[in-house]
Amino acid sequence: MSSSRNKSLARATHPAWTPWFFLAPFLAITAIFVVWPLGGSLVLSFQQTFGPEATKVVGWDNFKFLLRDPLFWKAVRNTTLYATGSVLLQLPLALLLALALNHPRLRGRTLFRLLFFLPSLVGLIFAGVVFSLVLETRTGLLNHSLHALIPAFDPEFPWLSRYPMAALLLSALWLYVGFNMIYFLAALQSVPRDLLEAASIDGASAWQRFRHVILPEITPVTHFVVLLSLVGSFQMFELSWVLFNNTTGPNDGGLTIVMYLYRTGFIVGDLGYASAVGWVLALLLISFSWLQRRLRVRSAEGGVA
Amino acid sequence: MNRAQLWLPVLYVLLAVFAVIMVAPFAWMICASLKNKADFFDALFLPGGNGFLGVAWDRLTLEHYQRLFAEHGVHRTLVNSIFLSSVISVLATLFTAMAGYALSKFEFRAREILTWFVLAMLVIPAPLLLAPGYQLLHQLDLLDSYWGLVLPAAAPAFGVFLFRQSILNSVHGELLEAARIDGAGEIRIFFRLVLPLVRPMAGAFLMITFLGVWNNFVTPQVVLQTPELFPLAVMINNLRGLYGTDYGLLMSGTFVSIAPVMCLFLLLQKEFIQGLTSGAVKG
Numbered sequence: 001m002s003s004s005r006n007k008s009l010a011r012a013t014h015p016a017w018t019p020w021f022f023l024a025p026f027l028a029i030t031a032i033f034v035v036w037p038l039g040g041s042l043v044l045s046f047q048q049t050f051g052p053e054a055t056k057v058v059g060w061d062n063f064k065f066l067l068r069d070p071l072f073w074k075a076v077r078n079t080t081l082y083a084t085g086s087v088l089l090q091l092p093l094a095l096l097l098a099l100a101l102n103h104p105r106l107r108g109r110t111l112f113r114l115l116f117f118l119p120s121l122v123g124l125i126f127a128g129v130v131f132s133l134v135l136e137t138r139t140g141l142l143n144h145s146l147h148a149l150i151p152a153f154d155p156e157f158p159w160l161s162r163y164p165m166a167a168l169l170l171s172a173l174w175l176y177v178g179f180n181m182i183y184f185l186a187a188l189q190s191v192p193r194d195l196l197e198a199a200s201i202d203g204a205s206a207w208q209r210f211r212h213v214i215l216p217e218i219t220p221v222t223h224f225v226v227l228l229s230l231v232g233s234f235q236m237f238e239l240s241w242v243l244f245n246n247t248t249g250p251n252d253g254g255l256t257i258v259m260y261l262y263r264t265g266f267i268v269g270d271l272g273y274a275s276a277v278g279w280v281l282a283l284l285l286i287s288f289s290w291l292q293r294r295l296r297v298r299s300a301e302g303g304v305a
Numbered sequence: 306m307n308r309a310q311l312w313l314p315v316l317y318v319l320l321a322v323f324a325v326i327m328v329a330p331f332a333w334m335i336c337a338s339l340k341n342k343a344d345f346f347d348a349l350f351l352p353g354g355n356g357f358l359g360v361a362w363d364r365l366t367l368e369h370y371q372r373l374f375a376e377h378g379v380h381r382t383l384v385n386s387i388f389l390s391s392v393i394s395v396l397a398t399l400f401t402a403m404a405g406y407a408l409s410k411f412e413f414r415a416r417e418i419l420t421w422f423v424l425a426m427l428v429i430p431a432p433l434l435l436a437p438g439y440q441l442l443h444q445l446d447l448l449d450s451y452w453g454l455v456l457p458a459a460a461p462a463f464g465v466f467l468f469r470q471s472i473l474n475s476v477h478g479e480l481l482e483a484a485r486i487d488g489a490g491e492i493r494i495f496f497r498l499v500l501p502l503v504r505p506m507a508g509a510f511l512m513i514t515f516l517g518v519w520n521n522f523v524t525p526q527v528v529l530q531t532p533e534l535f536p537l538a539v540m541i542n543n544l545r546g547l548y549g550t551d552y553g554l555l556m557s558g559t560f561v562s563i564a565p566v567m568c569l570f571l572l573l574q575k576e577f578i579q580g581l582t583s584g585a586v587k588g
Contacts, residue, residue: 013485014411014485014491015491016413018407018411018491019407019408019411019413019416020407020413021491021492022403022404022406022407022411022495023403023404023407023408023419025399025400025403025404025459025460026400026401026403026404026460026465027404029400029456029457029459029460030426030460030462032441032456033438033441033456033457034426034429034434034457034462036441037434037437037438037440037441038429038433038434038437040437040440040441041433041434041436041437044436044437044440049440052439052440052443052444053443097320097323100316100319100320101320103312103313103316105313106313106316106317112320112324114574115324115327115328116323116324116327117578118327118328118331118567118570119327119330121516121563121566121567121570122520122563123519123520123521123522123538123562123563124520124522125520125522125538125541125542126520126537126538126541126559126562126563129541129542129545129555129558129559130330130334130556130559131330132545133337133552133555133556134330134333139345139346141329141330141333141349144349145329145349174327174330178327182578182581182582183581183582186582231430235430235431235432237432237523238522238523238538241522241542242542242545245545245546245549246542246546258432258523261432261435261436262435262523265435265436265439266439266527271436271437271439271440272436274435274436275433275436275437278430278432278433278434278435278436279433281430281432281433282428282429282430282433285428285430286428289428
């Protein structure tokens with residue numbers, strides 16, 4: 001009896017190669033197309049190149065030039081403005097929409113959720129083409145409707161040629177508010193019902209319930225959504241590229257960090273310099289994640305109100 | 306409860322207004338793709354007339370769509386986008402599910418290090434690999450070919466991470482052991498047992514990857530040179546550059562580019578949204 005049991009147990013283990021067999025495609029592809037170029041990018045960032053072949057070692061010159069280039073700082077400024085603006089505009093609105101859709105007696109929740117979410121499926125290039133026409137003076141949908149609603153609004157209001165950041169933030173709001181709402185809605189739906197009922201019985205007002213029950217419960221998701229928005233916004237390129245017709249926009253107002261990288265790498269043809277820009281961007285993004293983790297640990301430890 | 310009921314009508318009105326705002330650009334785009342140039346400037350949505358609902362239906366035209374197909378060969382571009390998105394999303398789902406399975410259900414010495422490796426890969430921003438990736442594809446002679454787009458995208462670490470979590474949660478060790486005792490082979494166990502158990506996750510990941518490839522512009526723009534190979538994002542960007550004032554053409558092109566993914570989403574909606582939020586809400 002016991003010997004046959006042992007035998008079947010022995011047969012129940014897998015051959016030693018099994019995990020490696022399942023890992024092989026991932027490991028091979030990642031080694032060739034991620035790890036290898038990652039090392040290559042470290043080497044490249046200390047070189048000047050003219051196309052993919054002609055290279056010259058320049059030491060720290062790329063980084064030195066980068067940090068002194070006013071155009072790079074303009075790109076950093078624009079990108080930071082776009083990222084903070086996106087978070088401050090989209091997330092409160094997304095949370096409000098999620099709270100509205102989470103109303104227990106609301107009918108048509110699925111339809112509203114679908115309609116709000118649909119724009120997030122549209123690629124940045126396609127959304128950029130649509131919004132480059134929506135934001136057009138006079139003929140565009142936005143100015144036309146605003147002028148019809150508020151006659152004092154100037155139908156010639158120059159979104160694209162004078163206010164590039166407003167144009168970017170508006171397009172991004174349309175694109176992503178529903179996407180962020182989905183996360184908040186999922187978080188709200190997982191807030192325990194009895195917790196809210198207990199607060200109601202204790203006489204907590206709607207605002208008090210939101211402030212002291214709902215908000216703390218959804219904090220992890222809020223952190224996640226903020227980080228996702230920041231990391232995504234800091235890599236924005238296509239929207240600006242299409243909105244301003246493959247240029248940096250009026251007065252370089254649509255220039256972002258990745259657009260700066262793309263232009264130096266693939267229009268000027270200096271892959272070395274583009275790699276240096278890539279590393280600065282990577283360090284920036286990694287420091288966000290690190291900072292966010294620190295913040296989360298602190299709020300979990302201290303319980304700061 | 307009474308106050309909550311009082312709020313409800315206000316809530317409906319606000320949500321409806323917001324829904325109209327969100328849908329308006331789509332409606333405007335579709336209308337613009339069906340109008341001739343004069344009507345584009347005269348009417349905001351559809352041209353007014355004596356037809357049904359006060360719209361001059363007979364003035365609408367399909368000429369922009371006809372030109373898009375006849376002169377600009379959008380059908381070829383559409384097939385390119387469908388091909389690239391399908392091949393990459395199927396391969397990526399298969400390879401990352403395999404790796405996620407290995408990292409969640411097997412005890413072996415390198416497991417911990419490899420799990421850390423996957424997490425480390427998650428932090429690498431895609432733009433960092435743009436320049437060195439281009440150089441590598443040049444060295445491997447893969448530029449201006451679909452291999453150069455498919456291979457680098459076929460095993461994203463993000464997917465390995467998702468499948469590892471999902472398989473840890475929904476596939477029990479005893480089940481695998483039972484299958485082994487019954488004499489099932491390892492590959493058979495993966496395809497017949499593990500993959501069906503994480504089907505919702507696989508569906509969501511497939512859709513997310515499909516959408517990502519469909520909407521990706523930078524990579525094909527950098528890798529491809531032959532116009533016959535271009536996907537829709539690259540073609541539409543070029544159309545915008547060359548025919549910037551041809552609103553009807555631009556809007557019909559954009560509609561053709563986003564309609565397929567909308568349809569796909571409507572089919573897989575539930576899985577997609579669940580997959581999107583599963584990691585965030587639990588973790």
